[in-house]
Structure formats: C-alpha cells, structure tokens
Amino acid sequence: MLDQHNEIAGERAKGISLRKQPLLVLIGPTAVGKTALSLNLAKTWDAEIISGDSMQVYKGMDIGTAKIGENERDNIPHHLIDICEPEAAYSAADFQTGATEAIRDIAARGKLPFIVGGTGLYVESLCYNFQFAENGSDEAFRAEMEAYALEHGAEALHAKLAAIDPPAAERLHPNDQRRVIRALEVHHMTGQTFSEQQAGQKKESPYELCIIGLTMDRAELYRRIELRIDLMLQEGLVAEVEQLLKHDLAPNSVPMQALGYKEIAAYLRGECSYEAAVERLKRDTRRFAKRQLSWFRHMKDIHWFDTSENFHNNLSAIHGIIAGKFQDHLEYTSNQSF
Incomplete structure (x- = not known):
C-alpha cells in the first residue's frame, strides 16, 4: 500500500493526472459553523483551505468578514486571504483563476485542496469551470447606473435588476x-440575462467533487447571526470601518458596498444613528443568509447537514461521505479515526 501511495504521489508530482483531481468543498450561509468544521476536516484529511469568500481577499477587512486569524488556523495553510488592497477590483473570474492555481499547487504537494466559503457564484464557477463571457463593458452605462444608485438608493437599482432578471436579483x-x-450591463449589451448565461453553463466538473453543505433551523441561524454581529461590534468593527474610510474609497467601491461596512460607514458619515445602523446590518445579514441558501439550493451534488441537530452524528457521517468519495485516491488518507 505504501509503495502504491508513493507511486501515485510521484506521478502527481510529475504533473501526470491519473484521474480527476479530488476537491473537497464546504458551503453554507454565514454563521452556520463552517469555520470550526473546516479545521476539523482539514486536519483529518491532510487538506489545505482555499477561501471561497469574495470579501476575505481584501486586506484590512477582518472583523466584518469573520476572517479566521493567523493564530486560529491551527497551522493549516489558508489561501486567497488578504491578497488585495481595498482599492482593487476582484471578480469571480479572478477567483476562478487564483483558486485553480492554488488547487494545482496544493495537489502537487500531496495535500487535499479544500474550498470553504459562502460566495455562491465563486464556489459554483470553480466547481463547474464556468466560462465567463467576454462581453466587454459599457463605461457610460455603468456610470449611469452608479449615478442612479446614488440618487435613488441601492434598493431602487436592485429593483431594476428584479424587473428583468428575477432569479439574479x-x-x-x-x-x-x-x-x-x-448583471444589468450584461443584459444591456447582449440582450441575454445573467441568469440565462448561468443556465447555459454545462455544469460538468473537471474535479472529483465532494460538496458538504451546512444548514440550520432558520430561527436559530438568525439568532446566531445577531450574536455574531454583536461580537463583531465588541471586537472593533466600527474602528475597522474608520480605518477603511481613511483610504478615501469611492462610495461604490467593494469595501464601501460590503455587508457590515456599508451600514457602519453610513453611521460614521452621520447619515443614521448607531442603533439604526446595527439594526440595518442585522436585517441585511439575515437577508444575505437567505440569498446564500437560495443560491446553494440551485446547485447539485451537495450532501446537506443540519447543524441544529446532533452534530457528533453529523460529523461521523460527513467523514464517511468523504472517505467513500475519495476512497480510490490512495494519496488521501485520514489522519484520525472518526
């Protein structure tokens, strides 16, 4: 067995693919418990974690994104965290490229690549190798939509999308x-909605996927979200947003539109009270979690687990699913019994 393990590892190191590359994936809404489980699975299966969160790529956005700290990672390598300055743009296509490179690097060292995150488009585009259409851009249209949002608000802009592409909205x-x-620009330039483009993807994965999804009783999830936000505020979310504002970022920049940052920034600019900002943040995060679940439920191949139930039993079942899925890949072996 050891000789066969070494032989396969050697073939992989030479870049010779004997079969599809195994890829472990953990998804679920915010505050459902992905981080704690990811560390357990990574230690057990000798994995390295690739963040599938669109905001954790940004430096200086730590508390509001629930970014795992260096001292909390238990010596498990984490990739695609803190790779961008707040001023930079970062897209799903950028993530797909970066994550693909990270998967190759991790696998070449005999480790199991492990995607953990809640940004549905990012994770799905990687798992199924979405082809992002090169539709170009219409800067005048973008400027028009940005001006519309400034005058009428984000909800009004979102309503424009809901009118032409309800699934995307x-x-x-x-x-x-x-x-x-x-999404509005894609429709403006091509006549095809963003959802229609997504539906046209083949949804065939280049990887041997094992996708674990976490869910929870809705009332309990909302309670955990509110507790998490209270903790973020205690840990210094307001000060973190103050630091970002010193970058003189445009109102439509990614950090200033990000959940947790937009609401607190409005308070710091005197546009609302602290209490109103916190209430808005809790409301918007609940809605965000609902959208996350909606996205993931459109995906296939997910093994769902309810973290409200006896999680010890769930943990054994999760390890069993991973073992069954990757049993033919002899280079991946569990480091502990379960």
Missing part, C-alpha cells in the same frame, strides 16, 4: 452594487 444582495450593475 434573488441571489444578489442590493448592497452588492458592483455585481448588480454587471
């Missing part, structure tokens, strides 16, 4: 102005 938060405008 359901999946995108009104605060995600960059993607809302891009």
